[in-house]
Amino acid sequence: MKQLVWGLCLLGMSVPGGAAFFQQTEEDVAAKSESPVKVSIQGADTALADNLRAFMPSLRNLKCDSSSARVGRFIESAEEKLQEGAQAMGYYDARFKVISTQQANCWALNVAVQPGQPVKITQVEIELSGEGKDLKAFRDIAAIPPYQSGDVFVHQPYETFKANLSRTANNLGFFDAEYPVHEIRVNPDTRQAQVVLHFDTGARYQIGKVSVRQDVLAEKYLNRYLRVHDGDTYNAENLLKQQQILEGSGYYSDVQVSGDYQDAQGGLVPVEIEAQRRKRYTYTGQFGYGTDTGFRVEAGMDIHWVNDKGHQLQADAQVGQAEQSVEATYKVPLWHPEHEYTSLSAGWQHSDNDDIESKGIKVGLDYNRRAADDWQQTVFINYLDETTQVTGEPETRSQLALVGARVKKTKTDDLLFPAKGWQLAAEVQGAKEGVLSDQNLLQGKVSGKYLQTLRHNDKLLLEGAVGTTLTDDLNEMPKSLRFFAGGQNSVRGYDFESLGETNAAGDVIGGKHLLTTSVEYEHPLADKWSAAAFVDAGNAFDDWGSVDMKVGAGAGVRYKSPLGPIRADLASPKDDPGDVHFYFSLGPDL
Numbered sequence: 001m002k003q004l005v006w007g008l009c010l011l012g013m014s015v016p017g018g019a020a021f022f023q024q025t026e027e028d029v030a031a032k033s034e035s036p037v038k039v040s041i042q043g044a045d046t047a048l049a050d051n052l053r054a055f056m057p058s059l060r061n062l063k064c065d066s067s068s069a070r071v072g073r074f075i076e077s078a079e080e081k082l083q084e085g086a087q088a089m090g091y092y093d094a095r096f097k098v099i100s101t102q103q104a105n106c107w108a109l110n111v112a113v114q115p116g117q118p119v120k121i122t123q124v125e126i127e128l129s130g131e132g133k134d135l136k137a138f139r140d141i142a143a144i145p146p147y148q149s150g151d152v153f154v155h156q157p158y159e160t161f162k163a164n165l166s167r168t169a170n171n172l173g174f175f176d177a178e179y180p181v182h183e184i185r186v187n188p189d190t191r192q193a194q195v196v197l198h199f200d201t202g203a204r205y206q207i208g209k210v211s212v213r214q215d216v217l218a219e220k221y222l223n224r225y226l227r228v229h230d231g232d233t234y235n236a237e238n239l240l241k242q243q244q245i246l247e248g249s250g251y252y253s254d255v256q257v258s259g260d261y262q263d264a265q266g267g268l269v270p271v272e273i274e275a276q277r278r279k280r281y282t283y284t285g286q287f288g289y290g291t292d293t294g295f296r297v298e299a300g301m302d303i304h305w306v307n308d309k310g311h312q313l314q315a316d317a318q319v320g321q322a323e324q325s326v327e328a329t330y331k332v333p334l335w336h337p338e339h340e341y342t343s344l345s346a347g348w349q350h351s352d353n354d355d356i357e358s359k360g361i362k363v364g365l366d367y368n369r370r371a372a373d374d375w376q377q378t379v380f381i382n383y384l385d386e387t388t389q390v391t392g393e394p395e396t397r398s399q400l401a402l403v404g405a406r407v408k409k410t411k412t413d414d415l416l417f418p419a420k421g422w423q424l425a426a427e428v429q430g431a432k433e434g435v436l437s438d439q440n441l442l443q444g445k446v447s448g449k450y451l452q453t454l455r456h457n458d459k460l461l462l463e464g465a466v467g468t469t470l471t472d473d474l475n476e477m478p479k480s481l482r483f484f485a486g487g488q489n490s491v492r493g494y495d496f497e498s499l500g501e502t503n504a505a506g507d508v509i510g511g512k513h514l515l516t517t518s519v520e521y522e523h524p525l526a527d528k529w530s531a532a533a534f535v536d537a538g539n540a541f542d543d544w545g546s547v548d549m550k551v552g553a554g555a556g557v558r559y560k561s562p563l564g565p566i567r568a569d570l571a572s573p574k575d576d577p578g579d580v581h582f583y584f585s586l587g588p589d590l
Helices: 026-033 046-055 068-088 136-142 155-172 219-225 236-248
Strands: 004-006 038-042 095-103 106-114 120-129 178-187 192-200 206-213 252-259 268-277 281-290 294-303 312-320 323-333 340-352 356-370 376-390 396-412 421-431 441-453 459-470 508-510 513-526 529-541 550-561 564-573 581-586
Touching: 038 046, 046 068, 046 106, 068 095, 068 106, 068 155, 120 136, 136 155, 155 178, 155 192, 155 236, 236 252, 236 268, 281 581, 356 508, 396 441, 529 564, 550 581
Parallel strands: 038 106, 120 192, 206 268
Antiparallel strands: 004 178, 095 106, 178 192, 252 268, 281 294, 294 312, 312 323, 323 340, 340 356, 356 376, 376 396, 396 421, 421 441, 441 459, 459 513, 513 529, 529 550, 550 564, 564 581
16 A cells, blocks of 8 residues: 655744745746747646646747757656646646647647546644643634545645744744644545644743834833833734834834844844934925815925924914915824824814805814724814804804814725725714803714615715704804805705805804705716716704705716815706706715
């Protein structure tokens, strides 16, 4: 009886990584395709034929005018490779006959295959030992062995299984892991194979000295960004997170975090962090147009670090047809700066939509954090001093100390071109008369979006928003706190902020409450283009008992630009279909 033991290894062999049974590079494919000699394979299923073709020697040196002797030598060298390719797929009794012929003044090779019966698995023995044998990462791999009894013995699952164990060992700091036994016993006579694999993780390495080279933050404040410390158990994922935290700080143009186990001493891996500072100042300027805001010019300045504590300053100014504003924000990173900071802001704003005009200042202090489940959470105190004037009426002044909170979360499969996902945001704020405020006010708003890709890559986008305000008199509210509807991001078919309560003169003055909803269907046309149809409805109003929902409908096109989706829409109101409005915007759906 013949028995073949494949894959016996020396005891104590170190396994810093795994290797696949076959790896074909682009260069290999290109080399084989350079020859005009064609190869056809008969008698094998698709998977076996593809593997045989991949194992065959390169055809690079075979030409149409190659001699018969040269072709014969190629066939002799191919026979051994074909056998290897068949065994890799579990066929140990395969027979081959390679015949060369002349077709259209060139050589052609015909490979006739008799694969025989494949070898099947009768036993799989996986054993873990060492310090990490009970870790979930290794147990999860071992729980899904490369074969079940009765499977055809294809080599690749075995190699993939070993590679997963080795890669996990490297990532978790088990750099001395080894396979005391890794055997595949194949009996071609009985067409049976047994897999025996013993994996010893060895001891787990730890983080040694952590060295940081950077020249932006003082040590006390740098330590707030460090998540890798002396004595921690080694984990490659933690090193990657450390790099991402420093990159996300906004201080550095390049961050390198390295931990080389080959330099380890006494089971301690030294970690080196090198961060190169970015330019301290960034200036921006742009000229743009928005359907709702008209033409505008914007300018901004960012100071990425004001001092060695890592404080940051951002200033922005905007001059547009409907709105002008200036704002500055001073940001202070806190104890977990990658997801926790406070900021102080101050700004001036002027807004005019023909019917109602406002101008005022706002000073705010807020605390921001990102929770573990990725909810953005903010609590804030804003002081607002704003004057509001409806056309033809005296102006009113509002002074409010608003205390509030907001939350927001976006879950999507792609930030720029999402195929599915959702977004939910909520905010509540209020002021108490006599506490730096001249009126009582309590306001809340919830908005959401839902995106789903359907069959044939069609998309369905649902949007909605609801807001309500508890206050005595709408006319005493500042314009910035009143609800309006209409426009690109509200009810298309109507002008920006053209929906709301009206005064005796017919001027739109906004509302205490808001309700909007939208349904949009998008269908791909060609390449990066798609068409969309939509129906929007909503209004801003004072009384929930007499809501007059305005409806607009239309269609448009979408284009996937490098900057994000570009939208162009035409829409008209239900009560006046001839009043067509054009809308243009740029940005992701979520």
